[in-house]
Amino acid sequence: MSTSELPQGPSALEPLVEAAREGDRQAFDELVRRTYVETYTLAMRLTAHEEDARDVVQETYLRAWRGLGSFRGDAQFTTWLYRITANTAYTTVKRRRRHRADALDAMIHDPVEVRLDAQPEESAQQSAMLDRLSVALDQLPPKLRVLVVLKDVYGLSHEEIADELGISVSAAKVRLHRGRKKLRDLLYDEAHPNHGSDGGIEHAV
Amino acid sequence: MQCDDIARILPDAVDGGVAVEDSVQRHIDTCLRCQAELARYRKMLRGLHLLRTRYLEPAPGLVAQTLALIEEAGEREARRAILSGKRIAYASAIGGAAAVAAGAAATVVIVHRARRRTVPAAG
Numbered sequence: 001m002s003t004s005e006l007p008q009g010p011s012a013l014e015p016l017v018e019a020a021r022e023g024d025r026q027a028f029d030e031l032v033r034r035t036y037v038e039t040y041t042l043a044m045r046l047t048a049h050e051e052d053a054r055d056v057v058q059e060t061y062l063r064a065w066r067g068l069g070s071f072r073g074d075a076q077f078t079t080w081l082y083r084i085t086a087n088t089a090y091t092t093v094k095r096r097r098r099h100r101a102d103a104l105d106a107m108i109h110d111p112v113e114v115r116l117d118a119q120p121e122e123s124a125q126q127s128a129m130l131d132r133l134s135v136a137l138d139q140l141p142p143k144l145r146v147l148v149v150l151k152d153v154y155g156l157s158h159e160e161i162a163d164e165l166g167i168s169v170s171a172a173k174v175r176l177h178r179g180r181k182k183l184r185d186l187l188y189d190e191a192h193p194n195h196g197s198d199g200g201i202e203h204a205v
Numbered sequence: 206m207q208c209d210d211i212a213r214i215l216p217d218a219v220d221g222g223v224a225v226e227d228s229v230q231r232h233i234d235t236c237l238r239c240q241a242e243l244a245r246y247r248k249m250l251r252g253l254h255l256l257r258t259r260y261l262e263p264a265p266g267l268v269a270q271t272l273a274l275i276e277e278a279g280e281r282e283a284r285r286a287i288l289s290g291k292r293i294a295y296a297s298a299i300g301g302a303a304a305v306a307a308g309a310a311a312t313v314v315i316v317h318r319a320r321r322r323t324v325p326a327a328g
Contacts, residue, residue, distance in 0.1 A: 025279075029272055037262065040261060057263070062275055065279075066278075069217075133242075134259075136254065153254065166285040176216075176217075180246070184249060
C-alpha cells in the first residue's frame with residue numbers, strides 16, 4: 001500500500017461527503033477507500049483483535065451509509081466515523097467477551113502491528129517505545145483501553161465518549177483515570193515484563 | 206502532602222483534566238520523585254498522541270468485502286421495499302374491491318326497499 005492511500009485532510013473529503021449524502025454510492029465507496037486505514041487502525045486499537053477489527057470496519061461503514069442522512073456536517077466526517085467505530089467496537093468487544101472462553105481471551109492481546117508509516121523522522125528509539133506502548137495498550141482491560149484510546153490517542157471529549165459508550169461522564173472519567181494508571185504500571189513498573197531494560201520510554205518521547 | 210497522594214492525582218492532572226492545588230504544585234516543585242512521576246505520565250501521553258498517526262494495515266480484501274456488504278444490504282433493502290410496496294398495493298386493491306362490493310350491496314338493498322314501498326300504493 002502506498003503512502004498516497006493514507007488518510008487525507010478533512011477538506012479533501014468534503015465534496016465526497018456531500019455527494020454521498022445525496023445518495024451517490026460511488027462517492028461513498030471512494031470515502032471508504034480513503035478512510036478505511038484510519039478506521040481499521042482505530043478498530044484494532046479498540047478491540048486488539050484482527051478479526052474483530054475487520055468486522056467492526058464493515059459494520060461501521062454499513063451504519064455510516066445508512067446514517068449519512070443524519071450526519072449534519074457540523075462535525076468532521078472522520079470524527080463522526082470515529083464515533084460510529086467506537087460504538088461498534090465497544091458492542092463487539094462486550095459481545096465477544098461473553099462468547100469467548102478465558103483461554104481464548106489471551107489471544108485477543110496478540111499484537112498485530114503492521115505499520116504503514118515508517119516515518120523517516122521516527123527514530124529507532126522512539127519506534128521501539130511506540131511498539132512497547134502499543135503492546136501495553138493491548139494488555140489493558142477492554143473497558144479501560146477504550147477510554148485511553150478514544151481520549152488520549154484520538155482526542156474525543158469525555159462527553160462524546162460517554163455518549164457513544166452509553167455510560168455517564170463521571171464513569172468515563174473514572175475509567176480513564178484507572179486506564180492511565182494501569183498503563184503507567186505496565187510501562188514503568190519493574191515487576192512488569194513490559195518494562196524495558198533500556199529505559200526506552202524514559203528518553204524516547 | 207505525601208508523594209503517594211500526589212501519585213493518585215497525577216493521572217487526572219497530567220493533561221489539566223483536574224486543577225492542581227497550590228499545595229500540590231509546591232510539593233511537586235520541590236520533590237524529585239514526584240517530578241519524575243509527572244514526567245513519566247507526560248511522556249506516556251505524548252507517546253499515545255503519536256500513536257494517532259501510526260496506521261495499521263489490514264490484510265488485503267477488507268475494502269472489497271466492505272463495499273460488497275453495503276451493496277448486498279442495499280439490494281436487500283430495495284427488495285424489501287418493493288415487496289412492501291406490492292403488499293400495500295395488493296391490500297389497497299382488496300380494500301377497494303371490498304368497498305365497491307359494499308356500495309353495490311347497499312344500492313341493491315335501497316332499491317329493493319323502495320320497490321316494496323311503492324308496490325302497495327299501485328294495487
